[in-house]
Amino acid sequence: MVKKVVMPSAGQTTDVATVTKLCVAVGDAVRKGDVLMEVETDKAVLPIESFAKGFITEIFVSEFEKVDAGTLLLTIGDAADLEAAKSGAATEAAPAPEAAPAPAAAPVEEDDGDDFVPVMADKKAEESKPVTLSMPKGRPVVVSFPAMPNAKKLAAELGVELEHVAASNGSFIKASDVRAAAEAAAKEVKAEPAEAPADTIPTGRMRDSLARRWESSAAAPVFSVSVSADAAAVMSLCDAAEATPAHFVMMALPRLAERYPLLGVVYAGGVQKVLPAGAAAIAVCGDNGTVSSAVANASALGLGAIARTAAANAAAILGGDMSSVDGAAFTVFDASGWGVDSFTPPLRTPETAAFGVAVDGDGKRITVSAAFDVRVWESRTALSLMSELKARLGDPALMLI
Secondary structure (H helix, E strand, C coil): CCCCCCCCCCCCCCCEEEEECCCCCCCCEEEECCCCHHHHHHCCCCEEEEEEECEEECCCCCCEEECCCCCCEEEECHEEEEEHHHHHHHHEEEEEEEEECCCCCCCCCCCCCCCCCCCCHHHHHHHCEEEEEECCCCCEEEEECCEEEHHHHHHHHCCCCCCCCCCCCCCCECHHHHHHHHHHHHHHHHHHHHCCCCCEEEEEEHHHHHHHHHHHHHHHCEEEEEEEEHHHHHHHHHHHHCCHHHHHHHHHHHHHHCCHHHEEEEEEEEEEEECCCCCCCEEEEEECCCEEEEEEEHHHHHHHHHHHHHHHHHHHHHCCCCCCCCCCCCCEEECCCCCCCCCCCCCCCCCEEEEEEEEECCCCCEEEEEEEEEECCHHHHHHHHHHHHHHCCCCCCCCCC
């Protein structure tokens, strides 16, 4: 039975996304959890994963195409569904007077979960006969055998050359064939199994997605502004509220948004978009990378409430609950506990501003360094904002005016 994969809702601010990368083609075998494509919303690059095992029978979108929530992206079916789809496409393209019935698919022996039926890219590949050559020590060299995507990936990880791998089923190379070849090679040379190079670190899917977002952020043109003030007044308030200077900045900036509405603007796809007013985000660093955790309606909250909400959101994120991620047009980075004099933060698109908060080792000076997106912010507007923020750092009572 053919299963449909549709575009899910992108979330808070848009139901439109752009297909940035197709990871599969028609005929590819996939299993549950495989990444089918990547889409970019105004907030992040997100993977679309397969929820079923089978073959890609049809793909209805192309790279860089904009799609709405609910759009049919592709279909997944079994070998018969794939043959039916290919036959239907061939009939539409050039109807033949008579077509010989397709030969029945040979049964595939299951092995280590690699229970896929291979699909050749074209008839030429089907008709090519595998040629087996002999190497010293009896290791076969098999040519003209296609390899499954997971087999190619495993071969790259283990450093196994696919031309040295025999297809156990006589049709295509599976991951189990690659593992067998790697084990045989290790026994021949009496060496330990190959390990990953010392200078590589494995990354998870979430970190990969965040990395792509940082890469897109690197292309955003930015300029920086820093201000510094006596820390005594802010530190006194923070001590009483069990908060940090970063929480104070999270409280101060939304209250300035009425005069500086760009604090609520994100930039994506060449378009400026206004988010709900009053939100502020703080950076949360975890094992999977750094994300922005939004505190909604921060302009109406007190310092202690902002600190408690931010702490609760951070705990939830580190526990796997990402519901508070994003939702603001700027992020505050807290470097106040590290004893550094200043910290210029990175800008995470589609956000258009970022603020790094640092307190010197003596606790006497507080410095806020900001990065602004040139495509949205004019320098004089940013300078004016930072000047007002500096005044509030020195005299928090100004926020009551």
